[in-house]
Amino acid sequence: MQDLGINVIFEGSNLLRLLIGLWVTMRIAIVAIAISVVFGIAFGIVMTVKNTFVQIVARLYLEAVRIIPILVWLFLFYFGLTKVLHIHLGAEVVSVIVFSLWGIAEMGDIVRGAITSLPAHQRASGRALGLTDLQIYRYIIIPQAVRRLIPAAINLATRMIKTTSLVVLIGVVEVLKVGQQIIEVSILKTPSASFWVYACIFALYFIICYPISLWSKKLELKWQNQ
């Protein structure tokens, strides 16, 4: 019987293994995104503070994260930090740390942009109503900023999910690594295995990321109509 390449996906526990690998990917991404959202908002607010020292430090952090490739950060934390500080962090923990550092920086910049793009008189009219600075943030600045930053933030989230594939290189067995393992085992029997496995991984990423971007479009539309 002609062996259909696609069967490689359903052989043994291959699909389950891929899904478990995907779960590792998602676990890293979800934790990093959650951390990035919370601390990114805080970082973004800090970046709007009119203090030269604060601004320089924030700028340095942001640029450092942007200029140095994520892969280098991963190596730096996984191999470098271990040697220098004599602490051993698991590959997954390092991944979460690095992706959070990246996410916080990028999210912070998105939040800063959204806040500074609000007209100054919004804040002034909040103050004129006798609201405290905290209340102005809570009821006026943040809700409007969130509406403005949603598209960029969702874009960042999907980018983070996709980029987690780099963590293979510090030894995390996630969906891509599992795929490679399956290919190695079946390549002799099924020469087209790499095509089907990668196609499957493509589909899995698509299934995860597409609904997220659909959701962001829906939110955008909803808020536009208010």
Next chain:
Amino acid sequence: MSQKTQEKLLEIMNLKKQYDDVETLKDISLDVHKGEVVVVLGPSGCGKSTLLRCLNGLEEIQGGQIKLNGEVINADKTKWHLIRQKIGMVFQSYDLFPHMSIIENILLGPTKAQGRDKTEVLAQAEKLLTRVGLLDKKDAYPRQLSGGQKQRVAIVRALCMNPEIMLFDEVTASLDPEMVREVLDVMLELAKQGMTMVIVTHEMAFAKAVADRIVFIDEGQIAEIAKPQDFFNAPTTERAKRFLNIFKFNEESER
């Protein structure tokens, strides 16, 4: 218009305001009595809007004192948010919060800043909205309203805080001409009811009609304080004459 009492509500003493090295307001002293309507006029850039913003702490001042009901209000920067609950302000720009419905815009200050009961504020808000003819818009969002409607809502929003004094900063300046009237009518109505108001405007006919006193500011100083009929018919200072002539020329050339 309204009865001027002898009771001083707002006292401004030797107020100085500087941006970097530029003195925007040099030495302003002015009392506003309870129930009085003071209209501040002056060429653009003379500091009249800045003066208004100093009165509720939106701008820091570099010298002088501001008293409300005899109490100094500019001493403690951290207390401004409490003072501002007593000083309503409406701006030139449409300053409604776009992510909130009209009624939410109005309720925000009274419920969050003043911590008042929502049903009580709601009743007051609906009464005020009825007065400005916008009750049917209470669940609409600001972008569904015209400029004039937005400004009327902004006035209601400030009034709902039960302020002791209202500041109006060129509230009709960015409105289409046909919408100016509806906003000015609301302000005239307020003046009749005895609200204490400080108004910065470029609407000369309105100023004449609504003001108890005209304060003419030029180059950061009060150049002239007069009753409206005196100011418009017989200004005493050269600068005021020149200022009023500009408007006369405009009227002639528009014909």
